[in-house]
Amino acid sequence: MLRLESLTKRYRTGDKALNGVSFDVPAGQVVGLIGPSGAGKSTLIRCINRLVEPSGGRVLLNDSDTTHLGRRDLRRARRRMGMIFQEYALVERLTVMENVLSGRLGYVSFWRSYFRRFPQGDIDKAFALLARVGLSDHADKRASALSGGQRQRVGIARALEQDPELLLVDEPTASLDPKTARQIMRLLCEVCRERTLPAIISLHDVLLAKMFVDRIIGLRAGEIVFDGAPSELDAATLTEIYGEEDWTQMHDEADAAEHGTKPHDLEPSREERMAGLA
Amino acid sequence: MSTALAESRPWKRPPLIRNAWLRWALYLGALVYLLAALNSIEVNWERVSEGLAQGWSFAQGFLAPDFLTRSRDIWRGMAESLTMTVTSTVVGCLISVPIALGAARNIAPLPIYVVCRAIIAASRAFQEVIIAILFVAMFGFGPFAGFLTLSFATIGFMAKLLAEDIEDINEVQAEAIRATGANWWQVINYGIQPQVLPRLIGLSLYRLDINFRESAVIGIVGAGGVGATLNTAMQRYDYSTAGAILIMIIVIVLIAEYASSHLRKWVQ
Numbered sequence: 106m107l108r109l110e111s112l113t114k115r116y117r118t119g120d121k122a123l124n125g126v127s128f129d130v131p132a133g134q135v136v137g138l139i140g141p142s143g144a145g146k147s148t149l150i151r152c153i154n155r156l157v158e159p160s161g162g163r164v165l166l167n168d169s170d171t172t173h174l175g176r177r178d179l180r181r182a183r184r185r186m187g188m189i190f191q192e193y194a195l196v197e198r199l200t201v202m203e204n205v206l207s208g209r210l211g212y213v214s215f216w217r218s219y220f221r222r223f224p225q226g227d228i229d230k231a232f233a234l235l236a237r238v239g240l241s242d243h244a245d246k247r248a249s250a251l252s253g254g255q256r257q258r259v260g261i262a263r264a265l266e267q268d269p270e271l272l273l274v275d276e277p278t279a280s281l282d283p284k285t286a287r288q289i290m291r292l293l294c295e296v297c298r299e300r301t302l303p304a305i306i307s308l309h310d311v312l313l314a315k316m317f318v319d320r321i322i323g324l325r326a327g328e329i330v331f332d333g334a335p336s337e338l339d340a341a342t343l344t345e346i347y348g349e350e351d352w353t354q355m356h357d358e359a360d361a362a363e364h365g366t367k368p369h370d371l372e373p374s375r376e377e378r379m380a381g382l383a
Numbered sequence: 384m385s386t387a388l389a390e391s392r393p394w395k396r397p398p399l400i401r402n403a404w405l406r407w408a409l410y411l412g413a414l415v416y417l418l419a420a421l422n423s424i425e426v427n428w429e430r431v432s433e434g435l436a437q438g439w440s441f442a443q444g445f446l447a448p449d450f451l452t453r454s455r456d457i458w459r460g461m462a463e464s465l466t467m468t469v470t471s472t473v474v475g476c477l478i479s480v481p482i483a484l485g486a487a488r489n490i491a492p493l494p495i496y497v498v499c500r501a502i503i504a505a506s507r508a509f510q511e512v513i514i515a516i517l518f519v520a521m522f523g524f525g526p527f528a529g530f531l532t533l534s535f536a537t538i539g540f541m542a543k544l545l546a547e548d549i550e551d552i553n554e555v556q557a558e559a560i561r562a563t564g565a566n567w568w569q570v571i572n573y574g575i576q577p578q579v580l581p582r583l584i585g586l587s588l589y590r591l592d593i594n595f596r597e598s599a600v601i602g603i604v605g606a607g608g609v610g611a612t613l614n615t616a617m618q619r620y621d622y623s624t625a626g627a628i629l630i631m632i633i634v635i636v637l638i639a640e641y642a643s644s645h646l647r648k649w650v651q
Contacts, residue, residue: 154562184564194559198577207573211564218569260559267563 106132106303107153107271112162114148114327122148124327125162130271133301135294137308137318137335141347144324146307150273153305154186155179166271184211187264189293191276193256195248201259202244205231208266227266234262238292254285258292265296272297272304278313286310290317311343444622445629453616453624460612461631464598467529467608472591474530475537480583482538483545484571490549499542506539515601526607533594533601540593544586545579552578581650588643592636599632 107130114123122145130136138146151157153164155171164171171182187208195204209227210218217223223231235241238258243251248259257277264272277293278286290306294317297304308314314321315335323331323338323346331342340352400406450457485491485499514535518528557574565573602610609628616624 156558156562180564180566182564183562186562188559188562190555190559192555194555196556196560196573196577197553198580199573203573207560207565208563210560210566210569210573215566215568215572218565219572263559263563273562 106130106134106167107305108163108165109153110163110165112149112152112164113160114145114152114157115160122327123152123159126324126327126329127162128322128329128332130303130305132303133297134320135297135304135306135318137306137314137321138324139308139311139314139321139346140324142309144346145327146324147275148327149324150188150275150305150307153271153273154183154188156188180211184267185270187267187269187272189257189260189264189272189274189277191279193248193253193260193280195256195259195263197247197249199248200245201235201240201248201251202231204248204259205234205262205266208263211267231262231266234265235259237265237296238262253281254289257281257285257289261289261293261296265300269302272302272306274304274306276307276309279309286313287316294318311338441622441625444624445626447623448627448630449621449623450627453612453621456612456615457609457624457628457631460602460609460628463526464595464602464608464610465635467526467533467598468591468595471530471533471537472587472594475534475594476541476583476587476590478534479538479541479545482542483549486542486546487549489552489554490571490575499546503539503543503546506535507543511536511597511601512604515604515606519605524605524607529598529601529606529608532606533597536597537590537594540590541586545583548579548582549575581647584650585643585647588639588646592639592643595639596632596636 109127109129111125111127112123113121113125115121126145126149128136138149140146148157152159153166153171155174159172162172166182166185169182171179174182196207199207203221206221206223206227207218208231209223213223213227232241232244235244238261240251240255240258240262243255248256251259260277272293274293278289281289290313293304293306296302306314306318308318315338318335321331321333321335321338322329323342325346330345331338343352344350398406400409482499482502485495486503488496491499511532515528515532518531522528522531552575556578557570560570560574598606598608599610599613602608602612603614605611609632613625613628616622616628
């Protein structure tokens with residue numbers, strides 16, 4: 106389905122973010138990508154849809170190489186890959202529905218998208234997806250009016266609206282509280298299974314990765330240092346990925362995190378925060 | 384916590400300039416320059432006392448404004464000014480949008496960026512009055528020269544500030560749109576336009592306000608509008624009419640001020 110062949114990325118500053126990364130993702134597999142900050146997780150994901158240009162190697166999506174496509178063909182390739190972002194990356198001032206429909210931009214003409222005249226099929230699909238992620242009542246709200254978890258659900262709906270063959274997910278839970286993070290991960294894995302959709306999910310939370318994904322790839326300094334089932338991930342491999350640390354403590358912390366959820370939607374508005382100054 | 388109590392020591396905010404000698408030399412130098420500069424201003428007190436009388440009669444005219452005697456001239460000037468203001472703001476804003484897109488480094492390629500920045504610099508290099516003198520020489524007296532002047536000045540102002548706002552957008556939102564396979568125009572329309580639209584509207588309203596005030600100034604050099612009426616009244620020592628015109632300008636600017644702050648709150 107997706108095959109990376111010695112993918113390399115060297116930034117203009119000379120830093121080597123990826124160094125000959127190769128792996129295969131078969132259809133329907135959810136891959137968790139873990140590793141310390143700066144290990145190249147984000148770069149790896151962005152090299153696949155070429156938001157970052159790889160400097161070497163090949164990316165094969167269903168046996169077609171995406172690394173040498175021209176602009177038009179690159180756009181075609183991008184619409185086959187849905188992407189979900191760390192800070193949701195919704196267009197804050199657009200409505201939820203516009204954000205979901207923006208997943209169709211690769212398929213419709215500029216003028217159609219400019220006047221928001223999407224084909225009825227796209228609109229039906231968008232409503233169905235909003236129902237799937239539990240946001241049917243929010244279609245006409247601005248994205249900025251939603252809580253973090255709700256925003257990420259819209260992000261998932263936008264990616265699925267593309268009818269993707271692959272999901273690229275960059276730290277989907279980094280800005281969420283532990284409970285919402287689990288709900289989002291569960292939702293992501295469910296939709297991937299429903300559609301036998303392969304996904305690459307970068308995560309900094311090892312426990313979350315172990316809990317949900319089918320396979321874990323550990324990156325360190327741009328190289329794969331672990332590739333296997335979540336159950337094979339033990340203290341020794343974690344030390345190899347992240348460096349020395351007492352990994353046995355982790356399980357207790359996870360239980361504590363489950364209970365410490367922060368309420369969202371209760372943040373003070375800008376006016377309220379500035380009121381004290383007047 | 385585990386170690387013993389650290390010994391207490393005083394703390395002061397570190398000064399901006401660390402070298403004490405340099406710091407005091409700079410303060411002293413600035414003070415000396417300021418005193419010398421103030422000393423170099425020559426004031427002719429006789430002329431001032433003469434002028435105070437003139438100023439007083441002007442102020443009296445202002446306190447007793449005469450809207451009626453020259454009402455036809457005043458209304459014609461006002462209508463002309465408002466027409467100039469609205470048309471030049473609309474035209475200037477429309478032209479400034481594509482230039483702003485080209486002048487934003489994060490979305491435009493380098494050659495286009497250089498050209499658009501040059502246009503902005505050219506428009507901003509000259510004060511409105513200087514451009515007005517040029518256009519009056521080219522197209523003759525009247526509001527057309529004023530309209531061209533204000534449009535030209537609007538382009539530089541709007542394009543510069545809008546381009547800076549585009550450079551400050553949250554790039555991730557545009558990146559997400561790009562990742563869907565959207566083309567350049569779609570990225571602009573979905574990823575960037577929603578982020579800068581409130582600022583675009585706010586700036587246009589602010590520029591409308593500026594253009595109205597400028598229309599009163601460039602009228603003095605012959606570019607039409609209420610400035611021409613004001614100039615005539617001043618030359619005739621008709622301070623009551625001048626006062627009436629000034630009051631009307633103040634009222635219109637005030638209305639524009641309140642209206643635009645309301646509108647800006649609404650588009651946020």
